[in-house]
Amino acid sequence: MKLVLYYHPGTRSQRVRWLLEELGLDYELRYVDLFKGEANTDEYLALQPLGQLPAMKIDDDVMFESGAIVQWLADSYLEKGFAPALDSPLRRQFDQWMYFAVTNLEEPAWEIMLHSRILPEDVAVKAIVPFATQTLLKALTVLDKALQGKEYMLGSGFSAVDIMIAYILMWYPEHVEPFSNLKTYAEKLRQRPAYIRSTQD
Ligand SMILES: N[C@@H](CCC(=O)N[C@@H](CS)C(=O)NCC(=O)O)C(=O)O
Numbered sequence: 001m002k003l004v005l006y007y008h009p010g011t012r013s014q015r016v017r018w019l020l021e022e023l024g025l026d027y028e029l030r031y032v033d034l035f036k037g038e039a040n041t042d043e044y045l046a047l048q049p050l051g052q053l054p055a056m057k058i059d060d061d062v063m064f065e066s067g068a069i070v071q072w073l074a075d076s077y078l079e080k081g082f083a084p085a086l087d088s089p090l091r092r093q094f095d096q097w098m099y100f101a102v103t104n105l106e107e108p109a110w111e112i113m114l115h116s117r118i119l120p121e122d123v124a125v126k127a128i129v130p131f132a133t134q135t136l137l138k139a140l141t142v143l144d145k146a147l148q149g150k151e152y153m154l155g156s157g158f159s160a161v162d163i164m165i166a167y168i169l170m171w172y173p174e175h176v177e178p179f180s181n182l183k184t185y186a187e188k189l190r191q192r193p194a195y196i197r198s199t200q201d
Helices: 013-023 066-076 090-118 128-146 160-169 180-190 193-198
Strands: 003-007 028-031 055-058 061-064
Touching: 003 013, 013 066, 013 160, 013 193, 061 066, 066 090, 066 160, 090 128, 090 160, 128 180, 160 180, 180 193
Parallel strands: 003 028
Antiparallel strands: 003 055, 055 061
């Protein structure tokens, strides 16, 4: 199977690259420079109609949405142990936290990012930031509690869910800092050789 990841450092495409590294797969990395508008060319929009990263080609097929790609990869290489099988009771926990990562965790985190760091002054709505921060802190509280007495989100060990969650935690070390379980978790994940390889550009 030929895998081509359309990638820009620091973007959600890093989640996919991290898992590809964990899986030890051969893949091609195609840099798409967001800052030079390369995600808005007709060629790239044919792969990802919103002009966002990541997109991934799988032979002649194409897929987008980082969470869906991560889940598809983990399921396609189930024997490598990054997702529980569909008939395992752990799968419910896996699905639950996968969705939590892209909704309750990522949504407020992205709102804060947009309105405090990305959008131009005349477009940003600063009043959104305190509410989104409060919502993010609620999500972090839930995760911190879920990690009590555990090394990873699933009691069975490291999985693709940890990639989905940790990628967002790394945006806001200052908000993670007061949560002792989350802080230890994020620090440990940051030291994984596959994570380190996924950040080397
Ligand atoms: N839900 C999508 C979000 C993708 C996304 O927003 N990617 C950002 C970079 S992290 C992007 O490409 N933004 C450019 C744009 O929206 O124009 C996913 O997880 O793949």
